[in-house]
Amino acid sequence: MRSLPWPKRLKPLLLACKEEAPVTQIHALVITTGLSTNSNSNSLIIASYARMGDITSARYVFDKLPLRGVDAWNSMIIAYSRRNYRNEVLNLYHQMIDEGVKPDSSIFTVAIKASSSLMALEVGEGIWHRAVDFGYGCDVFVASSVLNLYVKCGKIDEAKLVFDKMVKRDVVSWATMITGLVHNGKVLEAVDMFGRMKKEGIEGDGVVMLGLIQACAHLGDLKLGLSVHGHMVRREMPMNDIILQTSLVDMYAKIGNLGLASRAFKQMPRKNAVSWGALISGFAQNGFAEYALDLLVEMQGFRFKPDTVALVSALLACAQVGHLKLGKSIHGYIVRRLDFELVLGTALIDMYAKCGALSCAHAIFDRMDSRDLILWNTMIASYGIHGDGKEVLSLFLKMKEADIRPDHATFASLLSALSHSGQVDVGQFWFNAMVNECKIPPSEKHYACMVDLLSRAGRVEEAYQLIESMNTEPGMAIWVALLSGCHNCRNLLIGEVAAKKILELNPDDLGIYALVSNFFSMTRMWDKVSILRKTMKETGMKKVPGYSAVEVNGKHEAFLVEDKSHHQYEEIMQMLDSLDNEMRVFRYVPDTWHDPGGSELKFID
């Protein structure tokens, strides 16, 4: 064996390597000088190959070693962990245990991390228990990675148990708990946790603030949001961090304060596609479709390529305003530039359906090579909004055949479609199946559908019985459905109950007042009618007019009820009349096919 200066000089030498060739040279030198029996130099070589990105060579050296010390295992496992080869990490970990090598704390840490990212709770727990056996139960890194495991797998109570037992907690442990609580919907507990952290004298870092910002977004709490933002500014937190700034934009947008969201966005010295996406989605989610679409075009002017979130938001905006042409051009953009992910397919189906191009929606549905619950739900809901109860039912049955388990949303669409197409018995059958076989507790919405279904068929007594069987307090939608049923079949007794309940709930919708008022008129309870009229005047309720929007030759036209301002109003009415006549001749055959022609609004590539 040679004298020792070599390995000492080996490390800085290898660390200085920027390319693979010198590593290979040093490796060869190590072999010829007989240093390859030194386990320290071997692990350095493995780590260096891995650092150059050549994990195959690293593994080759590793496999050739006659004796593998902890350092060699460490280098190899961490190399796999860095490249996110989770299964290799776990394989090597188990191999190491089998060979009786005593792992050190970092092996446990990365092995637990690998389990969390695979969502392999039992595997991770097994590793954690072994780590405790080896005496690493109090290691902050090991414990924090197990916190992350529990949190990722939704086991918040287990995470809390481990957290409370930790003797030492660093900012990472706190951050893991705070973000974990937020992601598991325990937002208030997360805020509380932040208070505890400060009491223990630990300063929050960027990740902690990120969790709190998400908590505020979730709560829709502007005051808290502003205080978190202020706290960050005062503490001179990493405000230059694009991630934190983007999450502030997202927070203000989610709270619904788009002024502050825009301001936070404008203040960003550097933006990326994600920041644009946050703002676009904010405008789209809050109903400002035109702004969202303008921003989508604007971001491309700055050479940012819209990603999935921006495009999904833009499609949502198109759906809201009926902007079929831009929707189509986004479709083209997606086909040309991005992987056709499920979410994008779902958003496209929704957009086409809401813009009236149901056949385009169905074509996309047919062409998807995998279909998840959300995609099925969207397709079913699309036929639902077009009133095609028959197709809704047929899709629902196909979905069951495809072994996708329907959820509450599926049943909401199904029951609503069945109610609109008057299929009372089928509706009752599936409502019962939902409760008894699928074990889905019926929500307010489901009850409202059933009440509507029964009421429309004039079976208001049954509807009333259903309402009385509810465990929760029935809300506005349910009483409104019952009342309109009672109005139609002139059931004064039940109708009055419904009308009273509605008034107790203080509706802010003029249409609902009109319904109640009409009902009282029918029952000749004129005193009640006049009281109602007075309330309506006093509260100064104005009905937000419903409108439909279409796009003609790239120009948007909105139509309001009784709106005669359009320059082609006469022609439009004539056309509607002739369509009406034609429908009578053909006994109303609905045709929702749209020409999926070229697009006019351009996308910058």
Next chain:
DNA sequence: CCCGTTGCGG
């Protein structure tokens, strides 16, 4: 004692 290992945006 040192190094490596834990948490992360729309």
